[in-house]
Amino acid sequence: MKRVPNRSLRATATWRVHDGFGRAVRAACRTVAPRSEEELQELFRLAKSEGLTLAFRGNGRSYGDAAINSQGLVVDMRGLDGMLNWDPQSGIAEAQGGLTIQGLWRRTIEDGYWPAVVPGTMFPTMAGCASMNIHGKNNFAVGPFGEHVQEIDLVTARGEKLRCSRTENADVFRAAIGGVGMLGAITRVKLKLKKIHSGKLRVHPMSAPNLEGMFDAFEARLPHSDYLVGWIDGFARGNSLGRGEIHQANYLHEGEDPNPVHSLHVENQGLPPKIFGFPKDKLWHLMKPWTNNLGWRVVCWAKYMASALGSHKPYLQSHVAFAFLLDYVPNWRLAYGAEGLIQVQIFVPHATARACFADALKIAQDHGEPTYLAVMKRHRPDEFLLTHALDGWSLAMDYRVTAKNRERIWKLSRDIQARVIAAGGKFYFAKDATLTSEEVVASYGAEKLAAFGALKQRLDPDGLLSSDLFRRALPSVAAATNLDAPERMRAD
Amino acid sequence: MIQLQKAIVVGASSGIGEATAKRLCAEGASVALLARRKEDLDRVAADIEKSGKGKAFVHVHDVTHFDEVPELFEKIVAELGGLDVIVYAAGVMPKIDESEYAFAKDRQMIEVNLLGAMAWLNPAAAKFEAQHQGTIVGISSIAGERGRRGNPGYCTSKAAFSTYLESLRNRLARYGVNVVTIKPGFVDTAMTAGVPGLFWLIKPEQAAQSSLALARRGSGAQGFVPWRWSLVAMVVRSIPSFIFRRLNF
Numbered sequence: 001m002k003r004v005p006n007r008s009l010r011a012t013a014t015w016r017v018h019d020g021f022g023r024a025v026r027a028a029c030r031t032v033a034p035r036s037e038e039e040l041q042e043l044f045r046l047a048k049s050e051g052l053t054l055a056f057r058g059n060g061r062s063y064g065d066a067a068i069n070s071q072g073l074v075v076d077m078r079g080l081d082g083m084l085n086w087d088p089q090s091g092i093a094e095a096q097g098g099l100t101i102q103g104l105w106r107r108t109i110e111d112g113y114w115p116a117v118v119p120g121t122m123f124p125t126m127a128g129c130a131s132m133n134i135h136g137k138n139n140f141a142v143g144p145f146g147e148h149v150q151e152i153d154l155v156t157a158r159g160e161k162l163r164c165s166r167t168e169n170a171d172v173f174r175a176a177i178g179g180v181g182m183l184g185a186i187t188r189v190k191l192k193l194k195k196i197h198s199g200k201l202r203v204h205p206m207s208a209p210n211l212e213g214m215f216d217a218f219e220a221r222l223p224h225s226d227y228l229v230g231w232i233d234g235f236a237r238g239n240s241l242g243r244g245e246i247h248q249a250n251y252l253h254e255g256e257d258p259n260p261v262h263s264l265h266v267e268n269q270g271l272p273p274k275i276f277g278f279p280k281d282k283l284w285h286l287m288k289p290w291t292n293n294l295g296w297r298v299v300c301w302a303k304y305m306a307s308a309l310g311s312h313k314p315y316l317q318s319h320v321a322f323a324f325l326l327d328y329v330p331n332w333r334l335a336y337g338a339e340g341l342i343q344v345q346i347f348v349p350h351a352t353a354r355a356c357f358a359d360a361l362k363i364a365q366d367h368g369e370p371t372y373l374a375v376m377k378r379h380r381p382d383e384f385l386l387t388h389a390l391d392g393w394s395l396a397m398d399y400r401v402t403a404k405n406r407e408r409i410w411k412l413s414r415d416i417q418a419r420v421i422a423a424g425g426k427f428y429f430a431k432d433a434t435l436t437s438e439e440v441v442a443s444y445g446a447e448k449l450a451a452f453g454a455l456k457q458r459l460d461p462d463g464l465l466s467s468d469l470f471r472r473a474l475p476s477v478a479a480a481t482n483l484d485a486p487e488r489m490r491a492d
Numbered sequence: 493m494i495q496l497q498k499a500i501v502v503g504a505s506s507g508i509g510e511a512t513a514k515r516l517c518a519e520g521a522s523v524a525l526l527a528r529r530k531e532d533l534d535r536v537a538a539d540i541e542k543s544g545k546g547k548a549f550v551h552v553h554d555v556t557h558f559d560e561v562p563e564l565f566e567k568i569v570a571e572l573g574g575l576d577v578i579v580y581a582a583g584v585m586p587k588i589d590e591s592e593y594a595f596a597k598d599r600q601m602i603e604v605n606l607l608g609a610m611a612w613l614n615p616a617a618a619k620f621e622a623q624h625q626g627t628i629v630g631i632s633s634i635a636g637e638r639g640r641r642g643n644p645g646y647c648t649s650k651a652a653f654s655t656y657l658e659s660l661r662n663r664l665a666r667y668g669v670n671v672v673t674i675k676p677g678f679v680d681t682a683m684t685a686g687v688p689g690l691f692w693l694i695k696p697e698q699a700a701q702s703s704l705a706l707a708r709r710g711s712g713a714q715g716f717v718p719w720r721w722s723l724v725a726m727v728v729r730s731i732p733s734f735i736f737r738r739l740n741f
Binding site for chain 2: 008010011012013015016017026027028030338339403
């Protein structure tokens with residue numbers, strides 16, 4: 001791959017096909033991969049001179065088009081992946097933006113520290129986690145990733161490096177975290193990790209016969225949980241609508257684990273190499289024939305019955321095994337076929353969530369496209385400008401996309417999104433592939449978008465930073481700032 | 493159903509490229525015509541306009557100006573409103589004497605016959621992979637089947653082009669992209685004018701018709717044009733080297 005060419009980017013940058021993690025959106029993009037901040041700054045200079053926009057990409061774990069730039073350059077930031085500093089006394093880590101969650105936890109866990117917030121996969125980068133302000137199964141308790149970030153370095157499109165924290169460039173700090181990479185490149189992240197006394201969590205499984213039961217069980221368990229996540233059978237209807245399984249997990253207190261050195265050892269934090277006796281990297285091939293409405297109906301029914309009839313006794317599970325469910329089956333997304341999947345994750349205020357989630361599940365069923373995987377979580381508001389979180393609940397729903405049903409899936413997502421907006425809800429750019437500008441304005445509010453636009457105008461006056469997501473869902477920001485790259489830049 | 497309605501033909505000013513562009517237009521396609529010689533492109537475009545079928549867009553371009561390709565490719569795709577098929581028909585075969593070892597000529601053949609193709613087909617391949625459809629047609633040659641004594645540079649360029657196309661086919665088939673290698677025998681074009689000992693000479697229009705018919709099959713393949721050259725190729729490939737080096741072609 002081209003690092004940073006010393007000749008024309010437009011003429012010599014490597015073409016690569018980039019897809020979203022869901023694979024349903026993809027594009028051929030010019031791609032470069034800087035290896036240092038100096039190369040990154042040179043890249044900004046070259047791109048500006050050629051009228052090319054830039055979008056940053058880490059490990060490509062955003063489901064939609066956040067890290068795709070079909071009209072410009074994709075900047076692969078994985079080359080800046082060093083761990084800069086780790087203090088096992090304070091639990092404060094400093095890392096370059098390209099370091100992954102995996103790279104972080106493997107470095108810190110034997111010192112008794114675990115990232116305070118992790119997503120369902122260990123492969124997103126620090127900059128990706130910060131730019132999307134990702135959340136975990138403990139959002140209700142500890143907030144999003146950004147809440148544990150103390151400081152970032154932001155290299156702006158003007159080539160300057162800004163140190164941002166809650167006391168220095170605080171407005172930029174609160175906007176760049178969750179700012180989908182549109183204010184600059186996050187090249188350094190300083191964050192506080194969570195002290196843990198064991199490599200294991202105590203996990204309590206429980207089942208719920210319907211959506212009301214899910215909400216009731218969640219609310220009952222929230223005060224006693226460090227993590228809480230629910231799986232919903234998207235095929236169940238009628239009185240069973242929204243039935244599913246909940247997993248509560250708690251840290252072990254100091255002294256509870258008789259051998260914490262052993263459980264905290266990196267080698268004891270692996271995922272199982274085989275599942276049901278099959279090598280896990282081959283398992284997606286077996287999943288593929290089942291990845292259709294009939295197959296997933298059976299899988300969901302079996303999973304629910306196993307949960308309802310099985311043991312509800314607590315058990316111990318490693319942090320990795322509990323946290324990174326998406327990594328159990330490598331390449332699982334290939335099982336969805338050539339056109340992949342989209343995930344629609346909706347965030348709905350507490351007061352309206354029960355009715356809205358029921359409607360969302362029914363809308364999908366009425367379209368003949370039940371969600372194959374639905375995951376429910378509890379959330380709380382936070383300090384960040386474009387936050388997706390609120391005092392309420394989220395429901396993430398995966399939908400298989402095929403050449404035949406693509407239009408129907410997009411229509412389905414529009415219908416669900418309209419219902420969410422009516423319920424006062426929001427969406428999450430890390431998952432999104434379908435939101436329109438109008439839906440974003442309606443859910444985030446014109447005022448917040450204008451504030452973000454003002455910062456973008458200040459830090460990126462030429463509109464150098466853009467992406468397919470930005471052009472699709474956030475043109476209101478560009479319009480508010482008179483940024484209309486690349487056409488405007490070319491005309492200059 | 494293979495769509496061939498939005499097309500780029502590189503090397504459209506003469507020979508198989510011209511005939512392919514005209515045939516696509518006759519079927520109602522919009523075709524971007526690329527070549528170095530403006531007057532020839534204008535002539536082809538005028539013929540197309542006169543026919544009243546299809547639409548031609550003229551772009552004067554030297555395929556050895558590799559740096560110009562990405563931007564021109566994007567401009568043409570925007571002009572056509574998408575892309576269904578790209579045909580790379582540009583090629584040169586300068587006359588090489590028996591005892592001539594001319595790097596300048598070899599370089600020209602590699603640049604036009606191979607590197608120009610890579611410069612054009614790489615962005616097309618990336619685009620087709622992303623859109624999960626599209627057709628790439630490369631006009632290679634039976635000359636790439638063996639290293640004949642007559643023109644080492646030409647045989648090399650066509651063998652490499654055929655291998656490149658095969659790699660693209662193997663890479664892109666899983667995404668539903670159709671990559672077709674056309675290996676014509678002797679075609680009555682400016683390139684073969686005055687070359688002695690030609691036989692089974694066909695008109696460019698016949699080569700174009702057969703090439704597009706192969707492309708429409710959609711299965712991604714290599715095809716000899718006309719098909720009887722496949723028998724010749726089979727024989728030629730099977731001749732042991734110690735015999736092949738004694739032959740006069």
